[in-house]
Amino acid sequence: MKKDTKQLSDYNFFDPQLLECPYGFYKLAREQAPIMELxxxxxxxxxxxxTRYDLVxxxxxxxxxxxxxxxxxxxxKEEQDEELQKIYAQGWPQVNTLLTADPPEHERFRALVNKAFSASRVNKMQGSIRQIVDELIDSFIDKNSCEFVSEFAVPLPIRVIADQLGVPQADLPKFKRWSDAFIARLGHMLSREQELECAKDVVAFQHYFRDVIESRQKEPKDDLITDLVKAxxxxxxxxxTAELLSIIQQILVAGNETVTSALAGGMLLLAQNPEQTKLVQTDLSQVENFVEEVLRMESPTAGMWRVVKQDTKLADVELKAGSLLLVRFDAANRDPAKFPDSEHFNVRRQNASSHLSFGYGTHFCLGAMLARKEMQxxxxxxxxxxxxIRLEQGNYQYIPNVLMRGLKHLCIEFTS
Ligand code: HEM
Structure with a gap:
């Protein structure tokens, strides 16, 4: 077999093809430049x-x-574009709440939102998650095949979150569109036309949820959005209102796309690894650890930004105030110093749950408990x-995005 002789400098990290399978590049980066200027x-x-676990x-x-x-x-882009500014002016200011707030401000938001996102709220959701899962499987099982992303992985988290945010079934397509718009903006790979479309979606989303917030203020219900409004x-x-809209936006983005990716990525791993599938299928008590290993291998939130506030040095690299860091959860999760035989999918991996797919510390994922419950x-x-379960010939494809990793489609076949 021909040896891969590529150097680190031969790779372009922002190349969509590299984003589809970045693991060869990460191996070199972790070894040669774990903090690498791009x-x-x-x-x-x-x-x-x-790219290294300990540095992340x-x-x-x-x-x-x-x-x-x-x-x-x-x-x-927004600051330099009058037309974009005009569109955003029709909505509410986009304030920094959870994801983009630092302590001490972050503490207030997190304490208020934790009230709404309690273990008892997630436990109350179990019955309806189970019901949605059963309905979705019923809808395709007789065909002995399905396009798993659109027939299962997209609708499950959307229906779970929509239910909790007071969005009726009929509005689900709108809900999905807004979620996609937020993700697309985060990835920063949009043309100007697409930026303008996304801005319109953001403003439409804000007006829709302002109405839901007002209705819960007048008439509380047993759902997450009421808990948020009343927290x-x-x-x-x-x-x-602006803070509530920002938090709902984050729940929408963080709670849909990520779970979709985790579900679809896990199904791809099952189809590709029949031996491992057999291990879980014959002993369903292993599902919990399987879910952790899927999260480690797939890292749906593949990376996140941090800004350097003061000059500092890390792993012998000078980092000046104002520099931007792209922290890679997907690279850290395959660091062999933490996960031996790290490229191998192993449902019995002892420390699978040490993955960083939900982040770490102050911003640790608010929805981790819910995401794990939905996946399990x-x-x-x-x-x-x-x-x-097997793949229909060659039928899967990843969406290129710097921050989020996810499958566009995944066609599978099975017997029932
Ligand atoms: C498999 C699914 C999920 C993955 C992989 C994931 C990943 C992450 C990661 C990596 C962070 C930390 C970001 C950082 O450090 O800057 C985070 C934060 C967050 N996640 Fe999740 N998430 C998932 C599901 C969810 C769900 C279901 C919700 C809500 C319904 C949610 C809501 C949030 C929010 C609001 C934050 C910000 C928390 C804060 O800054 O205090 N996530 N998530």
Missing amino acids: PSPITNAKLFLV IEILKDTSVFSSNFSTLLAG EVAGERSLD IAYEQLLLRLKN
């Missing part, structure tokens, strides 16, 4: 890619040096009901 198509600031943790732990307030650094913490101001219930039922 030419940036996104910002004038210096940009560094971080070090950065996420230190919020006094590494800030999550990356929204202004990435907002360049109170001693000594703290409740969430105002989904796979238990899928593995019970679908047998001999």
